[in-house]
Amino acid sequence: MKEDLVSAALAEPGMLAQCSLERWDRLIRQGRAARLLGRLAVLLEQAQLLASVPEAPRRHLVAMRLLADQQRIAARREVLLIREAIGRTGVPVILLKGAAYTMAELPVAEGRAFGDIDILVPRVALADVESALMLAGWASIHRDPYDQRYYRQWMHEIPPMQHLRRGTVIDVHHALVPPTARIAADSDAMRSACIPLEGLPGLFVLAPADMVLHSATHLFMEGEFDAGLRDLADLDGLLRHFGRDPAFWTRLGRRAREVGLLRPLFYALRYARESLHTPIPAALMREAEAGAPSAALRPLMDFCFRRALRPKHHTCANAWTSAARWLLYVRGHWLRMPLHLLAVHLARKAFKREESTSSAPEAALRR
């Protein structure tokens, strides 16, 4: 009853052929919470199974796929406008996550729900980039001074900026991994290995192995798991695509050791294979063992990650799930900031109100 149907479906789309309407009901709800209905629609279509899905759930899959397509086109347009805005400064821009997948035309971008655009710029150019964006109509969202300081000091990005007319949001990062992380990574090496986008001078994406490592680090070393399964599905998609070249796996292991990200790689391979059946060569799994946590810690990490990487929906959660998420949230911040500040930050978060939803239903409708 508490099954994570989304992972099961992504791992083996064929299992949906015997799916009862009652299971479809739970799958659609879990999939919506996980923002993976679009991806599921794409996989079903590729396996030529979409047409045989019963009409009622199929409408949801089709609608979310369409929404994802619309968002992808909008994201592409947004990236070009960002390039136009920053282009004047001559600062090179590395695209990250969804924006990178879209512009590099990777299969994982299909059906993927989009949110903010993430870019990475050199730290020294941060002020110039921020000004250029403001000139072109973006403005900082968080005006709370604590949040501003928190972002600038402890996160590897400036607070998100929103375009005043279009409403789109851009996250400007200046570091690939948090600068205060207890896990030191050679992000300079990753940045210098970036690949230019054809026909779009000034825009870059990370090299394939680095893209995987960055995604793994972002998922397993930070504390936010609201999009946990979605991020794991991204990893699965990237690994399957790049892994068609057998040499990629060797490169991945070697790179992880080079840049000091063997631990997140271990987690990424372990849980992608477990939940999503990503085909990973045994040799690489063995190599990644060198990045595993201590024998004492491993059961606890398994416990936490296996729960946190489920869709955030009550039909596949229990009391332990929230405990697991909380533990990982604390760990994520422990990895990022000194202990004496961690307590302050956590206390503040506990009392602060959530980002407001609209008070008037109509305004919620208009969003």
Added chain:
Amino acid sequence: MAADRYRLVDPDRWVLSPQWTDESLAYDRASADTHVLSPIARDIIEALRSAERASSAQELVQALAANVEDHDPAALHAAVEAMLLEFVRLGLAERTNP
């Protein structure tokens, strides 16, 4: 100005609505903006699109004159030139050497 030739920056960028009385619309695929076109603007875009090579203001006036009744040639010429300048300013058209 008289010797200048013009062409659309990217003809495939534009989706045009039917030519309704008084006004029509152009959708710009690049920016997702929708523009309102006066009849003369519409005629100029269509003429530029269908021309095999870049057009001069005079050629455009001749193409338009066929559609416009009772026009004052000087006024039409002035209107066409003003519209071309506006198109260039907006980045829709560019001046080119033939």
Added chain:
Amino acid sequence: MKLSDLSESSLRDRLAGEGLTLRIAPVAARIRSEVPAVAEGLRLHYADYELLDGEAFCDFHIRISPPANLRRWFRRQVRFLHDGISPFEPMPWEHAFPVFEWGLNWCMANHFHQYLMIHAAVIERADGRAAILAAPPGSGKSTLCAGLVARGWRLLSDELALIDPRALTLTPIPRPISLKNESIEVIRRFAPAAVLGSVSHDTHKGAVAHIKPPRESVRRAAEKARAAWIVFPRYQAGAPAEPKPFLKARTVLRLAENAFNYAAFGETGFRALVGLADACGCYEFSYGDLGEAVRVFDALPAGER
């Protein structure tokens, strides 16, 4: 089996317990609520809707219940939840039925991404021609919609037009028509036979009441319609009911302004609205007297372009 086939106590018990599932075309909605006002509102307005017993797949999972804090007992509130998510702030207990209706609107607007969605009423004349009444809130669109429906027009929607971006057909989602403030009295006088629910006072929109949708409109919910007219209505006290032809290019832009997801559809959206405007008679319409307005609509010319 229809909702009206349930006894009052049966309805209340089921709502408060495992919930009941209604076909609110084109979706199946599972509803749970222990709040009496919701049971009352459903019993009145959704009497003609089909009950889906044992329906395995539901599109919406709705709960209307008090929040899990002090407001459970003190200055009582209710929350609308869709599958555990609350899209807006809790509201006073007394407004539970309007909350349900607003929440359902939200669900629909966040669900039908395959349609071009416009903030508009849609009604169909007896001769099979439909009108899209597009206007921002407060323009008298719902009053006009209610008036026309009371005089025999089929109700497709009072709030949300669902347009197939390629076929350009209109998909019905008939639901109670919501009226605000003075319109409530206007409709009471204009259509004494209309079934009006109780009035909720002091909502953020003022006084709000709903009219039960005609049984026939609910019955025909699976029949799509074709638009023949696009009208931008505006109530103006004392104004004669006069449709003024509106330029098609401007019609497209104005429809886009009233749309939820025009931008998301990009070029397809542009072509869809252009196609609609091209095929329809487009008007601006002021009216001061509802009876006169209905007569004008009844006489709108068919097939004008």
